[in-house]
Amino acid sequence: MNAQKLIDTAKALVAGYKGLLAMDESNTTCNKRFASFGIPQTEEARRAYREMIVTTPGLGKCISGAILCDETIRQNKKDGTPFIKAITDEGVIPGIKVDAGAKDMAGHPGERITEGLDGLGARLVEYSHMGVRFAKWRAVIAMGDGIPSRGCVEANAQALARYAALCQEAGLVPVVEPEVLMDGEHTLEQCREVTEEVLRTVFNHLYTQRVMLEGLILKPNMVLPGLTCPKQKTVDEVADATVTCLLRAVPAAVPGIAFLSGGQSGELASARLNAMNVRFKSRLPWGLTFSFARAIQQPSMEIWSGQDANIAAAQHALHHRAKCNVAARRGEYQVSVKSTDNTPLLS
Numbered sequence: 001m002n003a004q005k006l007i008d009t010a011k012a013l014v015a016g017y018k019g020l021l022a023m024d025e026s027n028t029t030c031n032k033r034f035a036s037f038g039i040p041q042t043e044e045a046r047r048a049y050r051e052m053i054v055t056t057p058g059l060g061k062c063i064s065g066a067i068l069c070d071e072t073i074r075q076n077k078k079d080g081t082p083f084i085k086a087i088t089d090e091g092v093i094p095g096i097k098v099d100a101g102a103k104d105m106a107g108h109p110g111e112r113i114t115e116g117l118d119g120l121g122a123r124l125v126e127y128s129h130m131g132v133r134f135a136k137w138r139a140v141i142a143m144g145d146g147i148p149s150r151g152c153v154e155a156n157a158q159a160l161a162r163y164a165a166l167c168q169e170a171g172l173v174p175v176v177e178p179e180v181l182m183d184g185e186h187t188l189e190q191c192r193e194v195t196e197e198v199l200r201t202v203f204n205h206l207y208t209q210r211v212m213l214e215g216l217i218l219k220p221n222m223v224l225p226g227l228t229c230p231k232q233k234t235v236d237e238v239a240d241a242t243v244t245c246l247l248r249a250v251p252a253a254v255p256g257i258a259f260l261s262g263g264q265s266g267e268l269a270s271a272r273l274n275a276m277n278v279r280f281k282s283r284l285p286w287g288l289t290f291s292f293a294r295a296i297q298q299p300s301m302e303i304w305s306g307q308d309a310n311i312a313a314a315q316h317a318l319h320h321r322a323k324c325n326v327a328a329r330r331g332e333y334q335v336s337v338k339s340t341d342n343t344p345l346l347s
């Protein structure tokens with residue numbers, strides 16, 4: 001394992017007020033989002049959409065790393081340039097989603113376990129030879145009556161840790177994503193408790209599996225009340241609960257924390273990240289940034305709608321949301337949002 005290479009990549013992913021762009025939706029998820037805008041659900045449409053994203057002018061000024069899926073990493077621009085080259089030439093570090101998705105967990109109704117460890121070592125070596133420098137694995141933890149169970153949290157944390165160890169062995173920085181879902185009536189406080197338990201468990205397993213903390217990025221949820229909780233919270237309350245939870249559970253050796261957006265609107269996700277940086281940045285041991293999919297892509301997908309004529313406007317919208325999140329990292333994001341609005345985007 002080349003420790004210095006991992007440390008350098010992890011640092012580069014959180015450097016300069018930039019953040020990550022998750023553009024690694026599985027074909028099923030991408031098709032579902034396309035269907036809602038009347039976009040054809042074909043491989044060529046997915047390729048054209050991703051070409052629109054990676055050719056956005058100025059992308060590399062806001063985005064440090066882009067997470068692709070297996071289909072996209074093997075695709076090219078219309079002119080034949082591989083996407084991975086287009087991204088790298090723009091100064092964006094290429095990453096890959098390597099989990100095989102969350103499946104119903106045996107013996108645990110309503111809970112899921114992420115699969116994909118079998119053969120992962122060989123896949124990581126192939127991706128590394130392609131020029132990929134980091135990877136992502138998402139575990140999902142649902143909240144509800146009697147869940148999450150200890151069995152679900154432990155199994156997902158162990159899988160995340162084994163994935164992370166394999167990544168570092170192959171020279172790739174693991175982005176460790178334990179997502180506590182927003183769905184449900186739970187309160188902000190309940191989400192904080194569950195998120196803290198999940199993160200503590202994940203870091204215990206990372207330690208057990210000998211993962212080097214300086215060479216990984218954590219990708220957690222923000223601490224939020226459930227979507228249908230009657231007691232929604234202000235932007236500042238969410239920022240306080242999230243940072244309190246992270247300070248308790250995430251070791252200072254971790255270089256960066258890059259949030260998922262999880263179904264928050266683009267504006268709210270930026271406003272909450274902004275509040276965390278305004279209120280806490282001077283006393284945080286790690287960088288706090290973004291690794292959003294929906295909260296960056298959503299407006300641009302709608303504007304694009306599968307039409308070449310809309311590419312420039314869609315790229316403008318994508319760049320705008322990316323810039324908003326850079327501003328949020330600086331604590332300079334201005335747009336005011338209704339503080340207790342928890343309006344979800346398409347899931």
Ligand code: 13P
Binds near residue numbers: 022260261291293295
């Ligand atoms: P969202 O920002 O849409 O939650 O997606 C982030 C992600 O990468 C999910 O794995």
